[in-house]
Amino acid sequence: xxxxxxxxxxxxxxxxxxxxxxxxxxxxxxxxxxxxxxxxxxxxxxxxxxxxxxxxxxxxxxxxxxxxxxxxxxxxxxxxxxxxxxxxxxxxxxxxxxxxxxxxxxxxxxxxxxxxxxxxxxxxxxxxxxxxxxxxxxxxxxxxxxxxxxxxxxxxxxxxxxxxxxxxxxxxxxxxxxxxxxxxxxxxxxxxxxxxxxxxxxxxx
Amino acid sequence: xxxxxxxxxxxxxxxxxxxxxxxxxxxxxxxxxxxxxxxxxxxxxxxxxxxxxxxxxxxxxxxxxxxxxxxxxxxxxxxxxxxxxxxxxxxxxxxxxxxxxxxxxxxxxxxxxxxxxxxxxxxxxxxxxxxxxxxxxxxxxxxxxxxxxxxxxxxxxxxxxxxxxxxxxxxxxxxxxxxxxxxxxxxxxxxxxxxxxxxxxxxxxxxxxxxxxxxxxxxxxxxxxxxxxxxxxxxxxxxxxxxxxxxxxxxxxxxxxxxxxxxxxxxxxxxxxxxxxxxxxxxxxxxxxxxxxxxxxxxxxxxxxxxxxxxxxxxxxxxxxxxxxxxxxxxxxxxxxxxxxxxxxxxxxxxxxxxxxxxxxxxxxxxxxxxxxxxxxxxxxxxxxxxxxxxxxxxxxxxxxxxxxxxxxxxxxxxxxxxxxxxxxxxxxxxxxxxxxxxxxxxxxxxxxxxxxxxxxxxxxxxxxxxxxxxxxxxxxxxxxxxxxxxxxxxxxxxxxxxxxxxxxxxxxxxxxxxxxxxxxxxxxxxxxxxxxxxxxxxxxxxxxxxxxxxxxxxxxxxxxxxxxxxxxxxxxxxxxxxxxxxxxxxxxxxxxxxxxxxxxxxxxxxxxxxxxxxxxxxxxxxxxxxxxxxxxxxxxxxxx
Numbered sequence: 001x002x003x004x005x006x007x008x009x010x011x012x013x014x015x016x017x018x019x020x021x022x023x024x025x026x027x028x029x030x031x032x033x034x035x036x037x038x039x040x041x042x043x044x045x046x047x048x049x050x051x052x053x054x055x056x057x058x059x060x061x062x063x064x065x066x067x068x069x070x071x072x073x074x075x076x077x078x079x080x081x082x083x084x085x086x087x088x089x090x091x092x093x094x095x096x097x098x099x100x101x102x103x104x105x106x107x108x109x110x111x112x113x114x115x116x117x118x119x120x121x122x123x124x125x126x127x128x129x130x131x132x133x134x135x136x137x138x139x140x141x142x143x144x145x146x147x148x149x150x151x152x153x154x155x156x157x158x159x160x161x162x163x164x165x166x167x168x169x170x171x172x173x174x175x176x177x178x179x180x181x182x183x184x185x186x187x188x189x190x191x192x193x194x195x196x197x198x199x200x201x202x203x204x205x
Numbered sequence: 206x207x208x209x210x211x212x213x214x215x216x217x218x219x220x221x222x223x224x225x226x227x228x229x230x231x232x233x234x235x236x237x238x239x240x241x242x243x244x245x246x247x248x249x250x251x252x253x254x255x256x257x258x259x260x261x262x263x264x265x266x267x268x269x270x271x272x273x274x275x276x277x278x279x280x281x282x283x284x285x286x287x288x289x290x291x292x293x294x295x296x297x298x299x300x301x302x303x304x305x306x307x308x309x310x311x312x313x314x315x316x317x318x319x320x321x322x323x324x325x326x327x328x329x330x331x332x333x334x335x336x337x338x339x340x341x342x343x344x345x346x347x348x349x350x351x352x353x354x355x356x357x358x359x360x361x362x363x364x365x366x367x368x369x370x371x372x373x374x375x376x377x378x379x380x381x382x383x384x385x386x387x388x389x390x391x392x393x394x395x396x397x398x399x400x401x402x403x404x405x406x407x408x409x410x411x412x413x414x415x416x417x418x419x420x421x422x423x424x425x426x427x428x429x430x431x432x433x434x435x436x437x438x439x440x441x442x443x444x445x446x447x448x449x450x451x452x453x454x455x456x457x458x459x460x461x462x463x464x465x466x467x468x469x470x471x472x473x474x475x476x477x478x479x480x481x482x483x484x485x486x487x488x489x490x491x492x493x494x495x496x497x498x499x500x501x502x503x504x505x506x507x508x509x510x511x512x513x514x515x516x517x518x519x520x521x522x523x524x525x526x527x528x529x530x531x532x533x534x535x536x537x538x539x540x541x542x543x544x545x546x547x548x549x550x551x552x553x554x555x556x557x558x559x560x561x562x563x564x565x566x567x568x569x570x571x572x573x574x575x576x577x578x579x580x581x582x583x584x585x586x587x588x589x590x591x592x593x594x595x596x597x598x599x600x601x602x603x604x605x606x607x608x609x610x611x612x613x614x615x616x617x618x619x620x621x622x623x624x625x626x627x628x629x630x631x632x633x634x635x636x637x638x639x640x641x642x643x644x645x646x647x648x649x650x651x652x653x654x655x656x657x658x659x660x661x662x663x664x665x666x667x668x669x670x671x672x673x674x675x676x677x678x679x680x681x682x683x684x685x686x687x688x689x690x691x692x693x694x695x696x697x698x699x700x701x702x703x704x705x706x707x708x709x710x711x712x713x714x715x716x717x718x719x720x721x722x723x724x725x726x727x728x729x730x731x732x733x734x735x736x737x738x739x740x741x742x743x744x745x746x747x748x749x750x751x752x753x754x755x756x757x758x759x760x761x762x763x764x765x766x767x768x769x770x771x772x773x774x775x776x777x778x779x780x781x782x783x784x785x786x787x788x789x790x791x792x793x794x795x796x797x798x799x800x801x802x803x804x805x806x807x808x809x810x811x812x813x814x815x816x817x818x819x820x821x822x823x824x825x826x827x828x829x830x831x832x833x834x835x836x837x838x839x840x841x842x843x844x845x846x
């Protein structure tokens with residue numbers, strides 16, 4: 001008997017979508033995918049009044065959690081931070097009896113303005129993406145989730161001009177399929193600096 | 206008197222039976238009227254001689270239609286159209302006349318007769334084409350707009366044609382007429398101000414008449430309409446609208462200009478007026494009926510006797526004329542870059558001869574330009590070509606359009622779908638704010654209010670608004686509710702707001718209704734009536750003031766904001782159950798509804814609910830940023846070790 005499909009929750013945070021060139025098609029891909037619940041947080045909570053119950057319910061119902069956002073000041077856009085502050089409560093996500101997220105898989109799908117060369121010790125941003133996302137990694141650790149390497153598009157500002165968007169959206173499609181069908185080599189995915197590069201080798205037949 | 210009643214009944218009866226039937230069969234109303242005319246005229250023979258007189262009377266429907274067309278067309282838009290108007294319209298008339306004249310010469314007509322025939326057939330039918338456009342929603346398409354410019358130019362061109370035709374009179378026809386003696390002359394002499402004036406004075410009179418329409422329309426109409434509107438009598442407004450149109454038509458006929466052109470001009474002048482929609486809705490029914498009558502008389506006027514004896518030539522001529530016209534139009538469409546299905550629409554829609562053809566034909570016979578037996582046959586050709594036009598539209602709908610739709614729809618969908626207009630009913634303080642906000646965000650709005658002073662104030666600050674009672678279906682229709690995506694109901698009369706909601710929900714289920722409620726009871730009534738979004742007018746401002754009060758009394762502003770959100774969420778929690786309670790209550794006491802008592806009851810219920818669950822609810826809604834319990838750090842360390 002084939003294993004049950006994994007349900008994926010994508011929490012998308014982009015405050016100025018009319019200017020988005022990459023995230024919008026990415027999110028559209030998620031909306032089309034049959035195994036994905038795609039939530040546009042800024043649409044759902046334009047006043048930042050996040051419904052904690054509803055969000056916790058959503059988390060409980062899914063097996064894979066993806067934060068999807070443009071990288072702002074080495075972190076998430078504000079609403080996604082608000083979401084963490086409110087939803088990941090003591091007794092739900094951590095602490096005594098706070099085991100609701102245990103065993104789920106978690107990853108960030110981000111777009112970064114700088115090129116890949118900027119994100120290293122000698123580069124302009126001094127740290128790698130994986131290093132800069134440490135708070136996310138530790139959050140996953142504290143809440144008992146498996147933290148997978150980030151899915152990143154570098155140089156997002158020029159991606160349209162350089163015709164890289166289509167390829168990236170396609171990669172996301174492949175990744176979502178692999179996740180929902182449980183075909184991703186999780187151990188390897190945890191260890192990588194980022195998922196894109198070696199996506200093909202990560203997927204098991 | 207009895208005879209009139211019987212005749213009127215016959216005409217109405219024929220229309221009532223034939224038109225809905227034709228519409229249901231997908232033939233369009235114009236063909237329905239034409240068929241009704243054929244049935245009661247040549248086939249059953251219920252009506253006969255009077256159709257000709259009636260047709261002249263019914264032509265006034267065309268005059269009214271051009272007034273309405275003018276109302277839709279602001280002066281600036283007309284100016285923008287000038288190239289198409291002159292280029293496309295001029296070339297259409299010129300080329301068609303040329304080809305048909307050449308054909309006439311080929312068939313052995315005298316050159317003057319051939320030219321006259323060419324001119325007559327160069328015209329198309331404004332009545333049929335515009336009526337069909339509005340019925341099939343084609344007026345805004347590229348093909349429809351171009352066809353309209355051609356029609357407009359043709360209406361203008363009729364005037365010089367009327368001046369030219371007498372110069373083409375045939376000597377032998379004049380002689381014949383003179384031998385019958387001068388009785389015909391007095392017969393056709395019409396009432397005219399300009400008969401016998403020398404050229405230059407005639408020119409001055411013409412300019413003067415046009416000036417009266419333009420200046421009068423601009424400066425005098427407003428005080429007049431305001432005066433009438435203030436009386437609050439609807440029928441007097443209708444009378445004023447009719448008076449205006451008929452008056453202009455009379456003035457134009459007196460100076461020998463086309464009445465249709467005069468009222469069109471008046472319409473354009475009034476296009477910017479706040480009374481536009483009210484005028485439209487008043488004139489519309491008259492126009493519709495008169496046009497219908499006009500089409501019936503065209504059908505009834507087909508002389509089957511002449512048709513039967515000349516069936517070959519008449520059919521041949523009709524087909525020839527329509528093919529020539531369509532080819533010329535198709536060629537022009539190509540030159541003017543009208544593309545795809547629009548090119549077909551443009552060519553097919555204008556391929557018939559028009560009602561001005563009848564006018565010109567009788568005029569040419571009077572002026573001894575064309576022998577009357579030829580004129581009789583030609584008028585059959587005009588009628589027949591008009592009769593065939595609805596068929597061409599059906600051909601366009603069923604054969605041409607589907608072919609292009611496929612390729613045209615292949616394009617990727619646009620980012621922002623068509624926004625459509627928002628109708629704002631009631632432009633008091635509330636409606637104004639909504640309107641300003643929407644317009645600032647580039648949403649097209651149409652504003653209606655029944656208080657003329659309010660509309661005038663808005664005009665002063667450049668807000669486009671119209672006078673009229675928004676709860677009247679016909680006014681909503683002229684304001685474009687069919688194409689609107691939303692109506693904002695902000696009128697002051699509570700019951701009428703509910704009625705309006707019910708009416709729109711029922712008649713235009715696709716239009717979203719956003720309504721302003723006076724209080725909670727009104728809110729529920731609107732909800733029951735089917736409004737999509739309702740806001741109580743004082744709700745948000747009261748909450749805002751309450752929040753500011755808390756801040757002023759020492760509560761941290763962020764906390765105060767949270768408290769406000771809490772209250773709103775509580776309201777939301779209880780809203781549905783309160784609504785259900787209200788619904789059953791008002792049903793139980795249908796005949797003895799103490800609404801006030803009921804709402805006091807409801808308010809008590811909600812405040813009680815808030816108090817009783819104060820702790821749990823408040824705590825639940827306000828959690829967030831809750832720190833982990835004290836001493837939790839120690840526990841984690843224990844777990845780890």
